[in-house]
Amino acid sequence: MSQATAPKISILGDGISTFEGYTPRLGSFYSPSYVSYSGFDSAEGTWWMQAIKKLGGSVLCNNSFSGSYVSYLGHYAAMLPGRIRNLATEEDSPDMILIYTGINDVANDIPLDAFQRDYTDMLQKIHRFHPGAEIWAGTLCMGQAPSSGRPYYIEPEHFQNIDAYNTVIRTCVKAEHAHLVDLAAHGVTYETVNGLHPNKAGMVTFADAWVDLIKQQMP
Structure with a gap:
């Protein structure tokens, strides 16, 4: 990627990947009021904001929604055209789109053939709506698992597959x-508030992993 100016980066x-004020309020897991558990009270603490800054970019849009799936078989699917269109504004289109979604499909046993169909459809729509x-x-x-604070209520057995x-x-x-950011193949793990959602330290770990793996693939 060669950008004369800071690349405009969107998140799906x-x-x-939520934070109130950047993502829909009703769909935001993180907010300033959650600081007692998460350890951060602004979007500056999120993995995506940290990653975007380390990549020299600026935030364009963040269309992330707590509890959402990739597949249309689940809640507020990432492959829906409305979500994908909203990765751009009326004035600007993204130079980069970072996608991290699918964990709710895993937790709720969305059939793999449906997951593959809808993940493919999601990527194809992104190419079509945001060709650049x-x-x-x-x-x-x-x-x-968190060592203290909020109970570990998201049990690992939900993610065995x-x-x-x-x-x-x-x-x-x-x-x-x-482009693949293969966090799993590199054994990425991070501190959490509940076994799944990163806390302040976990967000740093997650952001650094994203940036390292992206930079490895840049010319």
Whole structure:
């Protein structure tokens, strides 16, 4: 990627990538009032804001929604045209789109064939609506059980089939000529507030992993 100016970067994701004020209020897992658990009270603490700054970019749009799926079989699917169109504004289109979504599909056992169909459809719509954007899609990884604070209420057994979904993501990303950010293959894990959503330290770990893996693939 060669940009004379700071690249405009959009995010497509679920609750891990939310923050109230940047994402829909009713769909925001993180907010200033959540600081007692998360350890941060502004979007500056999120992985995506940190990653965008380390990549020398600026935030264009963040269309992330807590509890959302990739597949249309689940809530507020990432493959819906409205969500994908909203990765741009009336004035600007994204230069880069960072995608981290699918963990709710795993937790709720969305059939793998449906997940692959809809992940493919999502990438194809992004190419169609935002033809000038580089697409960077992350594989899914699990966080660590919190050592204190909020109870560990997201149990690991809900995600036992995560490797199969990551295989689908890799297949779709290759087929649709996007860029893979293979967090899972690099063993990325991070501190959490509840076993899944990163806390302040976990956001730093997650951001650094994204930036390292993206920079490795840049010319």
